[in-house]
Amino acid sequence: xxxxxxxxxxxxxxxxxxxxxxxxxxxxxxxxxxxxxxxxxxxxxxxxxxxxxxxxxxxxxxxxxxxxxxxxxxxxxxxxxxxxxxxxxxxxxxxxxxxxxxxxxxxxxxxxxxxxxxxxxxxxxxxxxxxxxxxxxxxxxxxxxxxxxxxxxxxxxxxxxxxxxxxxxxxxxxxxxxxxxxxxxxxxxxxxxxxxxxxxxxxxxxxxxxxxxxxxxxxxxxxxxxxxxxxxxxxxxxxxxxxxxxxxxxxxxxxxxxxxxxxxxxxxxxxxxxxxxxxxxxxxxxxxxxxxxxxxxxxxxxxxxxxxxxxxxxxxxxxxxxxxxxxxxxxxxxxxxxxxxxxxxxxxxxxxxxxxxxxxxxxxxxxxxxxxxxxxxxxxxxxxxxxxxxxxxxxxxxxxxxxxxxxxxxxxxxxxxxxxxxxxxxxxxxxxxxxxxxxxxxxxxxxxxxxxxxxxxxxxxxxxxxxxxxxxxxxxxxxxxxxxxxxxx
Numbered sequence: 148x149x150x151x152x153x154x155x156x157x158x159x160x161x162x163x164x165x166x167x168x169x170x171x172x173x174x175x176x177x178x179x180x181x182x183x184x185x186x187x188x189x190x191x192x193x194x195x196x197x198x199x200x201x202x203x204x205x206x207x208x209x210x211x212x213x214x215x216x217x218x219x220x221x222x223x224x225x226x227x228x229x230x231x232x233x234x235x236x237x238x239x240x241x242x243x244x245x246x247x248x249x250x251x252x253x254x255x256x257x258x259x260x261x262x263x264x265x266x267x268x269x270x271x272x273x274x275x276x277x278x279x280x281x282x283x284x285x286x287x288x289x290x291x292x293x294x295x296x297x298x299x300x301x302x303x304x305x306x307x308x309x310x311x312x313x314x315x316x317x318x319x320x321x322x323x324x325x326x327x328x329x330x331x332x333x334x335x336x337x338x339x340x341x342x343x344x345x346x347x348x349x350x351x352x353x354x355x356x357x358x359x360x361x362x363x364x365x366x367x368x369x370x371x372x373x374x375x376x377x378x379x380x381x382x383x384x385x386x387x388x389x390x391x392x393x394x395x396x397x398x399x400x401x402x403x404x405x406x407x408x409x410x411x412x413x414x415x416x417x418x419x420x421x422x423x424x425x426x427x428x429x430x431x432x433x434x435x436x437x438x439x440x441x442x443x444x445x446x447x448x449x450x451x452x453x454x455x456x457x458x459x460x461x462x463x464x465x466x467x468x469x470x471x472x473x474x475x476x477x478x479x480x481x482x483x484x485x486x487x488x489x490x491x492x493x494x495x496x497x498x499x500x501x502x503x504x505x506x507x508x509x510x511x512x513x514x515x516x517x518x519x520x521x522x523x524x525x526x527x528x529x530x531x532x533x534x535x536x537x538x539x540x541x542x543x544x545x546x547x548x549x550x551x552x553x554x555x556x557x558x559x560x561x562x563x564x565x566x567x568x569x570x571x572x573x574x575x576x577x578x579x580x581x582x583x584x585x586x587x588x589x590x591x592x593x594x595x596x597x598x599x600x601x602x603x604x605x606x607x608x609x610x611x612x613x614x615x616x617x618x619x620x621x622x623x624x625x626x627x628x629x630x631x632x633x634x635x636x
Contacts, residue, residue, distance in 0.1 A: 175229075175258050175259070176225075176226050176227055176228060176229070176258065176259075177227050177229060177256040177257050177258055177259060177260050177261065177262060178223060178224060178225040178226070178227055178256075178260075178261045178262070179205060179223070179224045179227065179232070179234070179254060179256065179261065179262045180221060180222070180223045180224075180261050181203050181216075181221065181222040181223070181224075181234075181236075182221055183201050183216045183217070183218060183219065183220045183221065183222065184198070184201075184218055184219070198218075198238035198239060198240055198247040198248065199217060199218060199239070199240065199241045199242075200215060200216075200217060200238075200239040200241045201215065201216045201217070201218075201220075201222075201236060201237065201238055201239070202214075202215050202236070202237045202239065203215075203216065203222050203234065203235070203236050203237075204234070204235045204236075205224045205227075205232050205233070205234050205254070206232065206233055207230060207231060207232045207233065209228065209230075210227065210228070210232065212224060227256045228256070229256050229257055229258045230255070230256060231253060231254070231255055231256075232253070232254045232255075232256060233251060233252075233253055233254070234251060234252055234253075234254050234266055235249070235250070235251040235266075236249065236250055236251070236266045237249045242296070250266045251266065252266045276319050276356035276357075276461065276555065276557075277555065277556045277557055278295060278317055278553075278554035278555050278556065278561075279294070279295060279317065279321040280292050280293060280294060280295060280301060280317055280321065280323070280554070281293045281294075281295055281553045281554045281561055281588065282315045282316075282317065282323065282551075282553055282554075283551075283553055283563060283588075283609060283611070291609060292323070295554055295556075295561075298602065314350045314351070314352055314456075314551070315352070316352045316353060316354040316361070317354065318354050318356070318359070318361070318383060318384050319354075319356050319359065320384045322334055322335055322383075322384050323335055324352060324354070324361055324383065325352070326342065326344065326347070326351070326352065330342055330343065330344045332363070334383065334384070342363065342378075343365075346365040346366060346367050346376075347363075347364070347365050348364050348365060348366050348406075348407045348408055348409070348410070349408040349409065350408060350409040350410075350456060351363055351364045351365065352364075353410060353411055353412055354383075355412040355413060355414070355459075357413055357414050358381075358414060359381070359382050359383075359384075360379050360380060360381050360382070360383070360412075361379070361380040361383040362377055362378070362379055362380075362410070362412055363377065363378040363379075363380070363392070364376070364377050364407065364410055366406065366407040368405070373404055373405070374396060374397065375396075375397040375407055375410075375419060376394065376395070376396045376397075377394065377395040377396075377417075378392040378393075378394060379392050379393050379394075379395065380392045381393075395431060397419075397429065403422075404421045404422060404425075405421075405422055406421060406422055406423070407419060407420065407421045408420055408421070408423065408453070408454060408455075409454055409455065409456055409457045410457065411457040411458050411459045411465065412459065413459035413463060413499075415430050415431050415432070416428060416429075416430065416459070416463075416499060417429050417430065417431060418457060418459065418465055418501075420454040420457055420467070423452075423453035423454060424442055424443040424444065424450075424451075424452075424453060424454065425441070425442045425443075426440055426441050426442075426454070426457075426465075426467065426497075426501065427440050428440040428500065428501050440501045441497070441501045441504075443469060446495065446504060446506060447506075448506065448509060448511045450469050450471070450493055450495070450506070450509065451471050451489075452469050452470050452471025452472070452473075452489070452491075452492065453469070453470055453471075454467055454468065454469060454470075455468045455469070455470045455492075455549060455550050455551065456468040456549075456550070456551050456552050457552075458552050458555060458560075459499075460555070460593070461557065463498075463499035464496050464497065464498065464499065465496070465497040465498075465499065465501065466494060466495075466496055466552060466560060467494070467495040467496075467497060468492065468493075468494060468495075468549040468550070468551070468552065468562065469492055469493045469494075469495060469509075469549070470492045470548045470549055470550060471489045471490075471491050471492060471535070471548070472489055472490050472491075472492075472547075472548045472566055473488075473489050474486060474487075474488055474489075486532060486533070487513070487532070487533040487534075487535070488532050488533070488534050488535070488536065488569065489535045489536070490534075490535070490536045490547050490548055490566035490567050490568070491509065491510040491535050491536060491537065491545070491546060491547065491548065491566070492508065492509070492546035492547065492548045492549040492564065492566070493506050493507060493508050493509035493546060493549070494506075494507045494508055494546070494549065494560070494562065494591055494598075495507075505596070507591065507596055507598060508544065508545045508546040508549075508589075508591075508598050509545070509546070510535055510536060510537045510545050510546075512535075513533050513534060513535050514533075514534050514536075514538065515531055515532070515533055515534070516531065516532040516534050516569055516570070516571055516636070517530070517531045517532075517571060518530055518531065518571040518572050518573070518574060518580070519571075519572070519573040519574060519575055519576065520573065520574035520575035520576075530571075531571070532569055532571065534568075534569065536566070536567070536568055536569070537568075538636060539568060539635045539636055542568075542585065542600070543598065543599055543600045544597075544598050545598070546562075546564050546566075546589065546598075547564055547565060547566025547567065547568070547585050548564060548565050548566035549562045549563070549564045549589070550562075550563045550564065550565060550611050551563045551611075553588065558592065558593045558594050559590055559591065559592055559593060560590070560591045560593065561588055561589070561590055561601060562588070562589045562590075562591065563586075563587075563588060563589075563611050564585070564586075564587055564588070564589045564611075565584070565585060565586045565587070565610070565611040566584075566585055567582050567583060567584050567585065568582075568583045568585065568635055568636070569581070569582055569583070570583070570634050570635060570636065581634075583635050584606055584610075585603065586603070586604040586605075586606065586608075586609055586610050586611050587600050587601075587602060587603040587604060588600070588601040588602045588603075588604075589601065
């Protein structure tokens with residue numbers, strides 16, 4: 148991925164890090180001393196109150212160490228072998244967990260000396276789009292809106308009435324746009340205009356932060372062909388109650404394209420997910436460019452399932468969520484012959500031209516979940532499941548079924564993920580089997596692509612999507628005990 152680079156604002160001077168040259172006396176090794184903003188050793192002007200934490204890393208092939216500091220502090224790396232090192236620095240707004248700036252430089256460490264260096268940091272957080280909220284939508288259309296930093300639930304009138312099955316989106320000013328079932332587009336509590344909801348796609352709204360425009364998509368199929376239509380609202384936060392969108396229609400769609408479930412926009416590039424598993428790159432001014440660009444089956448490892456959401460990040464990278472939850476039983480009512488259960492997914496990061504990609508969080512290999520013992524005394528017996536499901540130990544590095552990108556930060560995505568894991572009955576110990584559901588918010592760090600869990604919801608708190616399986620797993624026979632979460636594998 149490209150490094151984000153933005154212009155330096157006059158009020159935000161990011162020549163942050165100074166390293167003072169000092170004699171350290173005799174000795175074979177050297178050191179690096181980093182003076183942070185506010186320190187008497189710093190040699191620059193600093194007038195930002197936002198960045199309060201600084202992370203400095205020094206490394207080469209034989210050395211790698213990271214230290215944290217605060218305003219006015221000093222970080223020292225000592226006992227360093229002479230040679231060339233790379234120093235990187237990040238400035239963080241700890242109140243909102245926003246990266247304000249970052250930079251790097253090469254440093255030559257000499258024997259017996261403390262190296263003098265400067266790292267110029269490039270502004271990131273002020274100009275990059277970042278979500279202020281996390282918008283959570285579950286299967287039964289109950290909406291929740293959370294503050295990103297505090298996880299406090301936010302109330303917007305009409306937003307939680309269960310009338311809005313369409314995906315809400317947030318603009319760069321933190322205003323929320325959504326459609327209610329009666330056919331009106333809303334901005335926070337304000338109704339903007341009536342719209343035709345008869346042909347809207349599954350995820351019809353998208354906000355392009357680069358051009359400050361709100362896009363509304365519909366898919367139409369008739370004897371003349373298949374059509375993808377967009378209404379584009381420019382500067383929607385300043386729009387009146389009667390905004391005047393301009394229209395883009397792709398009326399040369401191949402007849403084999405039978406559905407459209409998600410799309411994403413960044414400036415002139417439009418990415419359309421169609422027929423569940425294909426992604427098309429086209430241009431605003433070229434409605435005839437409808438040739439398939441990439442398919443999930445052509446990605447390595449080959450992905451299955453469907454595209455559930457898309458977004459274009461600040462550097463042009465296209466983030467695609469793939470969800471694969473299904474049941475392929477030999478006999479879905481008795482399951483005596485076993486079955487194959489899928490509850491997995493992936494984040495795919497594609498280059499802006501869709502020519503290169505990386506896959507994260509995908510469960511590629513199956514595992515067998517077996518019952519303990521056997522019995523022919525019961526009408527329903529689960530012997531085994533072939534599971535394409537992450538093991539419980541890998542739950543924070545893999546997905547069960549990603550549904551929505553609910554927040555975009557300069558260097559982080561937050562993803563609503565849901566699915567299930569299974570434990571089969573213990574016939575000898577007379578313990579029921581159990582389906583363990585997982586409804587959680589997953590984070591993906593866009594620097595090192597580590598996946599983590601921000602919050603896991605109980606089913607009573609929030610359920611992103613119902614997941615059911617045929618057969619009688621939890622009630623093998625009356626009077627048996629249920630398994631607890633500690634039994635999950």
